[in-house]
Amino acid sequence: GAVVSQHPSWVICKSGTSVKIECRSLDFQATTMFWYRQFPKQSLMLMATSNEGSKATYEQGVEKDKFLINHASLTLSTLTVTSAHPEDSSFYICSAMVWDRASYEQYFGPGTRLTVT
Amino acid sequence: AQTVTQSQPEMSVQEAETVTLSCTYDTSESDYYLFWYKQPPSRQMILVIRQEAYKQQNATENRFSVNFQKAAKSFSLKISDSQLGDAAMYFCACEFGNEKLTFGTGTRLTIIP
Numbered sequence: 282g283a284v285v286s287q288h289p290s291w292v293i294c295k296s297g298t299s300v301k302i303e304c305r306s307l308d309f310q311a312t313t314m315f316w317y318r319q320f321p322k323q324s325l326m327l328m329a330t331s332n333e334g335s336k337a338t339y340e341q342g343v344e345k346d347k348f349l350i351n352h353a354s355l356t357l358s359t360l361t362v363t364s365a366h367p368e369d370s371s372f373y374i375c376s377a378m379v380w381d382r383a384s385y386e387q388y389f390g391p392g393t394r395l396t397v398t
Numbered sequence: 399a400q401t402v403t404q405s406q407p408e409m410s411v412q413e414a415e416t417v418t419l420s421c422t423y424d425t426s427e428s429d430y431y432l433f434w435y436k437q438p439p440s441r442q443m444i445l446v447i448r449q450e451a452y453k454q455q456n457a458t459e460n461r462f463s464v465n466f467q468k469a470a471k472s473f474s475l476k477i478s479d480s481q482l483g484d485a486a487m488y489f490c491a492c493e494f495g496n497e498k499l500t501f502g503t504g505t506r507l508t509i510i511p
Contacts, residue, residue: 313497319441324489324501372441378497384450385431385493389443 283309285377287390294365294397302360302393304375310355311377315387316348319372331358365397400425400494404502411480412510418465419475419505421490431493432466434475437504438486446488449473477507485509 284307294300304314312333317325329350330338337350347369349361362369372394376387402423411417423432434446449457449466457464461478473492477484490502 315498324503325443325499327498330498374441374443376443376499380497385497386445386448387499389435391440391442 283377283379283386283388285375285388285390287373287375287393289393290391291394292396294395296366296397297364299361299363300365300395302362302373302375302395304358304360304377304390306356306377306388309377309379311358311379312355313378313380314352314358315376315378316350316358316360317374317376319374319392321372325374328360362395365395367397370395370397400427400492400500402490402492402500402502404490404505406505407503408506408508410508410510411477413480413482415480416476416478417480417507419477419488419490419507421473421475421502423471423473423490423492423500425471425492425494427495430495432464432473433491433493433499434462434464434473435489435491436484436486437489443489447475480509482509482511 286305288303314331316328319325327340328343331350331352333352339345352358372392374392376389379386430451432449436444436446447457447459447462463476465474487504489504491499
């Protein structure tokens with residue numbers, strides 16, 4: 282089946298630094314990937330839609346200059362949290378979309394736990 | 399607005415028994431996709447079952463089945479012969495034609511041995 286990986290699985294960084302999270306589709310190509318944020322005991326909140334070869338589309342309320350998304354190839358999207366602050370600490374999940382006229386599905390990565398100290 | 403509602407924050411069931419998790423949604427679209435995802439403590443999202451809105455037949459995957467009532471905009475998940483490994487957060491999600499998933503708030507399922 283379709284596998285999506287994320288790297289790193291967890292990261293600790295100091296306030297003011299930037300951290301990059303990678304999302305890869307391992308055995309399929311994904312023109313569209315999504316980035317979610319999940320706070321403890323809450324649901325997934327869509328942050329942005331990442332399209333290969335074009336600018337990401339951000340959801341309302343998400344700072345695009347803080348959460349930089351680059352979809353450089355059909356198998357890789359990256360999320361960079363710039364000038365991180367403790368309130369950016371969260372669990373970040375990516376997914377890759379597979380869609381045709383008959384079927385739609387998102388395959389999820391295992392997530393990245395970010396802790397900003 | 400397109401919304402997904404899970405009204406049961408927590409549910410518990412005796413091992414080997416059956417439990418039903420509720421999900422309702424609101425949309426004006428006629429063609430969409432519905433999903434139930436399981437999120438165990440590892441936090442990896444796992445697809446449990448999917449339903450295409452254009453299909454009248456309820457989806458079934460082994461011990462998991464859905465009761466899809468399109469007119470009522472209801473999409474419940476039934477878990478039969480509950481097992482300890484079924485303990486997790488369950489999220490109902492819908493794709494309303496914009497390629498994005500809208501998630502419910504989740505139901506935490508506990509299995510009582």
